[in-house]
Amino acid sequence: xxxxxTRGEQTRALILDTALRLFEEHGYERTTMRAIAxxxxxxxxxxYYYFDSKEHLIRAFYDHNAERHVAASRPVLDSERxxxxxxxxxxxxxxxxxxxxxxFAGAFFKTAADPHGPMSPFSRESAPTRAQVTEIYREVVxxxxxxxxxxxxxxxxxxxxxxxxxxVLYWVHDRSAGTAKTYELIDRTVPLVxxxxxxxxFRVMRGVLDDxxxxxxxxxxxx
Amino acid sequence: xxxxxTRGEQTRALILDTALRLFEEHGYERTTMRAIAxxxxxxxxxxYYYFDSKEHLIRAFYDHNAERHVAASRPVLDSERxxxxxxxxxxxxxxxxxxxxxxFAGAFFKTAADPHGPMSPFSRESAPTRAQVTEIYREVVxxxxxxxxxxxxxxxxxxxxxxxxxxVLYWVHDRSAGTAKTYELIDRTVPLVxxxxxxxxFRVMRGVLDDxxxxxxxxxxxx
DNA sequence: GTCTATAACACGATAGAC
DNA sequence: GTCTATCGTGTTATAGAC
Numbered sequence: 001x002x003x004x005x006t007r008g009e010q011t012r013a014l015i016l017d018t019a020l021r022l023f024e025e026h027g028y029e030r031t032t033m034r035a036i037a038x039x040x041x042x043x044x045x046x047x048y049y050y051f052d053s054k055e056h057l058i059r060a061f062y063d064h065n066a067e068r069h070v071a072a073s074r075p076v077l078d079s080e081r082x083x084x085x086x087x088x089x090x091x092x093x094x095x096x097x098x099x100x101x102x103x104f105a106g107a108f109f110k111t112a113a114d115p116h117g118p119m120s121p122f123s124r125e126s127a128p129t130r131a132q133v134t135e136i137y138r139e140v141v142x143x144x145x146x147x148x149x150x151x152x153x154x155x156x157x158x159x160x161x162x163x164x165x166x167x168v169l170y171w172v173h174d175r176s177a178g179t180a181k182t183y184e185l186i187d188r189t190v191p192l193v194x195x196x197x198x199x200x201x202f203r204v205m206r207g208v209l210d211d212x213x214x215x216x217x218x219x220x221x222x223x
Numbered sequence: 224x225x226x227x228x229t230r231g232e233q234t235r236a237l238i239l240d241t242a243l244r245l246f247e248e249h250g251y252e253r254t255t256m257r258a259i260a261x262x263x264x265x266x267x268x269x270x271y272y273y274f275d276s277k278e279h280l281i282r283a284f285y286d287h288n289a290e291r292h293v294a295a296s297r298p299v300l301d302s303e304r305x306x307x308x309x310x311x312x313x314x315x316x317x318x319x320x321x322x323x324x325x326x327f328a329g330a331f332f333k334t335a336a337d338p339h340g341p342m343s344p345f346s347r348e349s350a351p352t353r354a355q356v357t358e359i360y361r362e363v364v365x366x367x368x369x370x371x372x373x374x375x376x377x378x379x380x381x382x383x384x385x386x387x388x389x390x391v392l393y394w395v396h397d398r399s400a401g402t403a404k405t406y407e408l409i410d411r412t413v414p415l416v417x418x419x420x421x422x423x424x425f426r427v428m429r430g431v432l433d434d435x436x437x438x439x440x441x442x443x444x445x446x
Numbered sequence: 447g448t449c450t451a452t453a454a455c456a457c458g459a460t461a462g463a464c
Numbered sequence: 465g466t467c468t469a470t471c472g473t474g475t476t477a478t479a480g481a482c
Contacts, residue, residue, distance in 0.1 A: 043451065045449075048474095113335075117329075212415060268467060277457095277459090
């Protein structure tokens with residue numbers, strides 16, 4: 001593609017890369033905008049020219065990693081048909097992609113938690129990136145040979161995205177070496193989730209499931 | 224009890240009350256420590272003498288509201304035996320108690336999301352308050368006449384506390400008038416939860432449930 | 447449109463005197 | 465316990481250069 005990015009794009013990328021590196025090295029809070037600008041060899045004003053705020057650097061990082069997550073999910077989506085393997089592969093891909101940033105992910109998570117802020121994963125500004133990731137889970141479901149109750153099928157990608165958010169929640173709190181516990185969480189919850197999906201066929205579960213889906217449809221859009 | 228609080232306790236309470244009032248009136252971010260100190264008639268340094276940081280004011284608020292939640296849950300716990308009614312009553316009590324602070328709860332939520340920060344509901348510093356609230360859910364279960372599978376019984380209070388956190392997550396994002404949607408969420412999820420607990424008796428569910436409980440025991444304590 | 451340099455502002459937080 | 469003075473940092477403003 002375009003080997004030659006415009007000068008602005010280059011500067012923007014330089015500032016972002018520098019910021020991410022300093023965040024990795026010294027943490028988010030302890031990295032000042034002045035330090036980022038100095039290390040990148042630009043003025044503070046220039047950094048603010050490309051990023052409206054320090055938090056917007058996190059958003060750029062978030063969008064960037066969502067794309068890497070999509071790419072890292074490609075192999076398993078192209079090679080596996082079993083639902084559990086597909087889901088497990090995509091979640092592990094997420095953890096792999098984000099591993100280098102685990103140290104400062106807390107700060108990222110904190111700004112993401114601001115309910116009406118632009119960084120919230122539920123916000124309008126996050127909609128494009130959210131759609132991009134939800135699309136992975138649509139493909140996880142669509143490309144699987146596992147039988148899925150039709151009532152559940154359309155809502156399932158959104159539920160799996162929510163499940164992904166749950167894994168993120170555990171991950172940011174995970175202090176085990178190499179976030180081993182998060183990988184264990186993925187490996188052990190995925191079979192449970194798939195079994196629950198299978199259980200949805202049974203008469204006794206159908207009542208609960210239908211009510212749940214009905215509830216989700218009626219309450220979505222609180223933000 | 225002690226009609227005469229020490230001077231320190233009085234000053235502390237004065238600062239806290241003033242802060243909460245200003246948070247309600249102008250929001251958390253827009254209320255400065257200078258404004259709190261000025262309005263309370265003390266110096267900024269004195270405010271910091273009693274509260275290590277602005278966020279610690281939120282912690283004091285959180286502890287205070289946990290106590291009010293316990294008190295507000297008393298009536299339903301003393302009068303109802305049905306599990307669904309008890310659970311519903313306690314959750315609605317939480318929403319009632321926190322209603323006046325919904326506007327600035329987002330800021331509170333944001334600082335609570337910092338994984339290794341002292342405000343995280345999973346942190347060691349939060350353990351006493353968390354225990355206090357979990358105790359409500361232990362009582363919800365213990366005082367109920369609904370049949371609960373023994374395997375589930377001991378872990379259930381913790382799971383219900385987690386469920387409460389889920390309701391909080393929805394609540395902070397809820398922009399409906401009077402957070403009507405949150406009350407709807409409570410009213411409609413509680414029967415589902417209770418039905419799921421009942422389903423735990425069935426053979427097909429037992430496998431999933433046992434694995435889940437096993438997983439929880441093995442992964443708890445990631446923080 | 448892209449970038450620099452410098453100063454200034456607001457606010458959370460701290461130091462040290464009394 | 466309480467105060468005043470001061471610091472560090474995110475952010476903005478100004479005034480311009482290429």
